[in-house]
Each structure stands twice: as C-alpha cells, then as structure tokens.
Amino acid sequence: MINVVYRLKSPKFFEEAIDEIELDGVVVRPTYLSICQADQRYYQGSRPAEVLEKKLPMALIHEGIGEVVFDDSGKFSSGDNVVMIPNTPQGEDVCRANYSYKSKFRGSGFDGFTSDLVRLESDRVVKIPEDFNPHVAAFIELISVAYQGIVKFSQISITPKDTLGVWGDGNLGFITALLLKVKFPDSKVIVFGKHLENLNLFSFADEIYQIHNVPKNLAIDHAFECVGSSASQSAIEQIIDIINPQGIISLFGVSEYPVPINTRMILEKGLTVQGNSRSEREDFVGVVETLKQNPRMFEYLEKLVTTICEINTLNDLKEAFDKDHISHFGKTILKWNK
Template sequence: MINTVYRLIAPRQIRSDFVDLTIDEERVIIRPTYLSICAADQRYYTGSRGRVVMKQKLPMALIHEGVGEVVYDPKGEYEVGTKVVMVPNTPMEKDDVIKENYLRSSRFRASGFDGFMQNVVSMRRDLIIPFTLDPEIAVLLELTSVGMNAVETFKKHAHERRRTIGVWGNGNVGFVTALILRKAFPDAKLYVFGVQERKNRYFSFADETFLINDIPEDLKLDHAFECVGGRGSEAAINQIIDLINPQGTINLMGVSENPVAINTRMVLEKGLTLLGNSRSNYDDFKKSVDFMEEYDDVRDYLSTIISEIVDVKTTKDMIKAFENDSNNDFKTVMKWDI
C-alpha cells in the first residue's frame, strides 16, 4: 500500500513523498485527525536546531503529538473509527530498571524517523490507546503525558514534605504540569512563576502566580519544577536554587540547546536533588487518558491553552499552521483533513 508522507526537507519547506506502508498483524493503520505543534517541531521547521543536526535528521515528517481513528486492524481488535492516541516513543527493547523513554535504543517520532504528518500511520498495536474524549482536547494527551511522567517520578523520589510546590514557566509544559500537580497534591500550596502576567492569568487553579522579578522575599518552596527551557532555563534553575528549602527536589523539564551554568555550591550546601525528565511512555499516556476522562474541569482548563485550530488540506495549510504558531501564546492544533 502506498502512503503519502509530508516531510520537512529544509527550513520552512515541506514536500509530499510517496512511501510503502508497512502492514502486518502487529500494526494498526490509523488516520490522523488532529495534530499539535510542539516547540521541538518549530525548532526543526525554522532550522534553529543547527546545520549539522538538520542535515542528519532531514528529510523527516514532523509532529509527535497526535490522535486519530482506526481505518484497518488486521486482527479485528479495534473497530474502524475507534478514536486512539498514538504514542510517539517507540521502544526497541525491554529493561527491568530503565524506563523505556530513557533507553538510548528507543526511537521517537519526528526525531530521527517520520512523525505523524502522513495520510495514514502504521502503528504498533502496543503504542495506541483508545479514548472517549473530544479529539480536539485529546490531542493534548502527549503533552499531558510528559507532565505525568515528571510528576510520577517526583512522587517516587521527593521527600514527603510537600507543602509548597513551585512551577517555573507559564507555557504549555508548565500549564499541564501544574494542572497535574493540583490534582495530585490538592492540599499543597501551588505557585506558578512566569515572565508574562497575561499568561499567568491562565493558571487560575494555582494558589498564586508571580512574575519572576517580583517574588516576595520570604517565599520558600519544598520542591520545584523547571518548565522554562532555552535561554531562560539557567536563570530559572538558579532562582529555584535560591528559593528552595534544603533537600528539596528540582524537577528539570525544559529543553535547552546549549549547556547552562548552575550554582552547584548551593546545590551541595542544601543537599538538593535534580531530576531530569524527558518524554513519556505508554503507561504515562494511559494515566493521562484516565486523568482527562475523569475530571471535567481538567478538560475545561486544557481547552483554554488551544490558541488556534487550523484546517489543513494542503501543504500550504501546514506552512500556515507553523507560521501562525510562532505568534500564538499556547497550542496550535492542525485539524488534519488531507
């Protein structure tokens, strides 16, 4: 079977390629319905990953956040039209200790092999999860699973004093992580720290929000989550180190292209724990589906961070979505109608 894959071939250039589609009993054919643009996709689209990385990765179909509908299941386990979320992390082995999203052998959609910008996608059946949600909200499941991965890791490693928790970064990752923390630790004081008051207002479920240059002098935190990334991650991490109580946990989630300098002296003096978090696995997705299906208010809150839905029927529409995304506060979603 021939499939059409929409691949980035150079910054801001998308090409339609025809490829053979893999069909066997362990794969289910999914038609994407909604795809969400991530900051990582934008770094490829704009070429900001750098010349060497771009040369290694391209041509490649973007997008690792997507939901779709079953169009063919050779085993008949899924009915045609079943709504499913597609897990982008593709483990190639099992490990009894290391989580699959951290195994160096795992492959990840839109980071080394084709993402979900395709007419149909051939998915391993162990990497799809059915849901009953509105797909316009369910497209945020991958983003939610990243926050779920970090919060679950935090639960395992952080000490039990969890009275005050801070989240640095008022973007997409910060929003979903704070929302998960609100439900996981309802008695904790939840504080959000950002650089834009306009975006801070979206975090109405938090106990309080602060601008990073206007924090009360006596404010202290038991634990913190850094969801800033990029150039701002260094300042965010060091501000957390200043404000966090001894033996607190700093959960790192922001991606930076360059090394950052942190105050290791105070990390040592306070006995802090730094936890790295990246991507997610099947279990994180399953917990995210249950999370979104259980709470009406969670779905309502998530709907507020969808800045724009772009109807996509042509490659010109794809380019429009990526260009618009750079000006949107939160998520740009493509309604995939190719």
C-alpha cells in the first residue's frame, strides 16, 4: 500500500516522501498528535550538528492516537481508537525495553507518526475508549512517562510518603503532580515552580511555592524533578537541601549538558537518585486504566491543551511547530487531516 510520510529534512524544512507500507501487523491512520520538546529540538536545529546529520530526514512526533485501518492479528477492529506506542524493542534484554539500547524510538531513532498511515506490531497499540477526550489522549505517551516513574518509585521507597514534592511548573510537572495525587490521595503533594501563573493552575495540589519563597522549615519525604535543562541544577540543589533522610529523588528533566550534583549530601542523607525516561506497554495500559477509573482527570489535563492546529498541508505543520515554540506552557495538539 502506498503511504505518504512527512519528514523533517533539515531544521524548519519538511518534505513529503512516498513509501510502501506492508499490510501486516496493525495499520493505523493517525488522528491526533502532540508536539513534544524533543520534536522541537529537531525542528529548531538545537541538537548537535552530528546528531542532526545522522538522524535527518525523519518523521517527527512520538505522542499520538489514531484509528485502526487494518489488523491481521484479529485483536483490533477497523475503526478502533488506539494510542500508538513509540518505543520499539528489538530483542530481549535484561532491562526494561524503554531503557534498552536495543530498542528503537519513533521520532528519534526512526520515523515518527507524521504520515498518512503507520504500521505497528499489535503489542505497540493499546485500545482506548471512544469517549476519551482526543486532545488529552493525544499525549498519553507523556502521561505514561510520569506513570512509569511513579510505579518505580512505589516499588523502591521505604520511608513514609506523607509529603511528596514536585519541582517544575510545566507540562510534566503538572502531570506528575496530578498522578501522585491520584495514586497517593492521603499524601500531601507540594509543587515548586518559578512561574506563579502556571502554579495557579495546579488546583489539585495541596500547596504551591515559588522556588525563591519556600518556608525555611519545610521538609519533604520524596521528590520528583521535572525541570530539565540547566535549571535542573538549582532544583536538585533545593531538593537535596529539604528532603528527609533516605528519601528518593526521581529525575525526569532532560538536560543537554552535565549537571553538577552535591554527592556529599546524597551520601550523608542516604538518598536514592532514580532516573526516568520513556515508557513501555504496561505503562500505557496503566494510564488508560487510571483515566477510566478517574474520569475527572480529564478536566485537569484539558488545562494543558493550549493550541489545537488542523493539519492539511506541510505549511500547516510548520506553522504548528512555530506556534508551539513560542508557547511557554501547555501542549500543542495536531488534528491530523492528512
């Protein structure tokens, strides 16, 4: 079957390419996609030149849902709404597939979801209810990243979870804080951020603080860092300063450069630093079930949807990325009409 793929050829320049798609596995027609910061780094050309040279041209986007067109396994019916899993294992490994060097990731190691059709293995697709808000469902992948980190945290934490701190007032901080409140309803969830206008959207949190105005005697049991970039250094410093002994620091923020950490105090307090990246099938299933059981989450998550762009042409796609780039909070959703 003929398929059209819309690839980033060079920073800020998309092109169409004709590909042949095999009619095996599950063939999905994308319907709603979501732009991630990683996509923007490719689009803006802010990745190192050698990385861009190696990976481009490539179709972007790894967050999205679609409609099943064909399935040779019989697990899905034509018209089923599904969330697509970008992580693609390439064989067995001793670690989880989302941390395995053997895995490939769409929109990073190979083509993402900006195409007319996407072929996936049946285990790379999870059915979602028809009544799910498609604008929120489009970024289930991002929610699944926070979900898997919280599951790992639950498995290794040994001290009380009375007070949980989230650093970062952006999209991932919002999602992580919301999931923590759902998973640990008896815990106090405190959000630390820089922008008061963003923090005021965290209406479900027990307390919010701007990072320069934190009470002197405040202490937390465990921390979740969702800041990233060079700003993660000051966030981690503040976390180490106010976290209780034997607490866990879960890191989610991505930085292109090395970030210094006060190892002396990590040793003194017996802290555990846990890295988190990407997610796997069980996390997508967990997110879908969590959303089913807690439908009110959609009301909060809708606050993250700041821009919805209909994509009919390559110029529409370019304009959507340009709009997203100047937005400092929220998600840009692409209604994929290609």
